[in-house]
Amino acid sequence: MSAPPDQQNPGLPAFWDQRFRNGVTPWEAGGVPAEFTEFIVGQPVGHRGRALVPGCGSAWEAALLVRHGWQTTALDFSPAAIDSARIVLGEGWSGTLLCADFFAFDAGSGFDLIYERAFLCALPPRCRAEYAQRMAELLRPGGWLAGYFFLGDTLKGPPFAIPPEQLDDLLRPAFVCQVNRPAADSLPIFAGRERWQVWRRR
Ligand SMILES: C[S@@+](CC[C@H](N)C(=O)[O-])C[C@H]1O[C@@H](n2cnc3c(N)ncnc32)[C@H](O)[C@@H]1O
Numbered sequence: 001m002s003a004p005p006d007q008q009n010p011g012l013p014a015f016w017d018q019r020f021r022n023g024v025t026p027w028e029a030g031g032v033p034a035e036f037t038e039f040i041v042g043q044p045v046g047h048r049g050r051a052l053v054p055g056c057g058s059a060w061e062a063a064l065l066v067r068h069g070w071q072t073t074a075l076d077f078s079p080a081a082i083d084s085a086r087i088v089l090g091e092g093w094s095g096t097l098l099c100a101d102f103f104a105f106d107a108g109s110g111f112d113l114i115y116e117r118a119f120l121c122a123l124p125p126r127c128r129a130e131y132a133q134r135m136a137e138l139l140r141p142g143g144w145l146a147g148y149f150f151l152g153d154t155l156k157g158p159p160f161a162i163p164p165e166q167l168d169d170l171l172r173p174a175f176v177c178q179v180n181r182p183a184a185d186s187l188p189i190f191a192g193r194e195r196w197q198v199w200r201r202r
């Protein structure tokens with residue numbers, strides 16, 4: 001059997017490029033979700049540091065992070081996503097915008113915060129163990145993996161829902177779950193199956 005064309009393989013940038021270029025982006029929130037805004041605004045002064053937004057897409061959250069004093073890297077392997085992020089972030093944005101693969105980029109020293117939204121569920125399920133391992137490597141002890149996880153057991157995607165017990169098995173060796181509640185304002189594509197979670201690196 002021949003391999004599928006690149007645009008049908010969510011493990012490749014071409015899949016995402018095609019969707020961004022054609023405006024087929026049902027995951028696009030057009031702003032920052034409520035719980036993440038509260039989380040960032042609620043941090044005590046001094047609780048800032050290095051933040052990473054992997055699979056950033058249009059990168060609305062990266063703008064919020066920089067406004068609140070975080071040294072922020074937003075990263076996506078799709079050039080079309082990076083073009084969209086560049087427009088959202090604008091000229092004066094002082095973070096780092098990288099067109100790079102999450103699994104391969106040179107990260108430097110540990111991050112204090114990694115923001116997850118519609119990234120894990122965009123990855124082919126075979127990448128999940130590597131995702132958990134990479135998150136654990138990138139965060140310093142005590143750092144946060146905070147964001148939105150798409151839970152369930154549908155095999156077709158993206159978005160690929162992950163069974164909650166599988167997510168627990170993947171993250172618990174290196175993380176403690178501190179917050180886990182339904183997301184307040186999910187888009188239709190994630191409705192009823194999206195949870196706001198905050199995991200702390202052991
Ligand atoms: C469903 S979109 C979500 C975008 C954004 N997080 C949001 O909430 O709007 C998934 C994004 O992850 C990116 N992506 C997928 N695999 C990636 C990888 N290995 N490295 C970097 N970016 C990746 C895609 O290019 C796409 O922009």
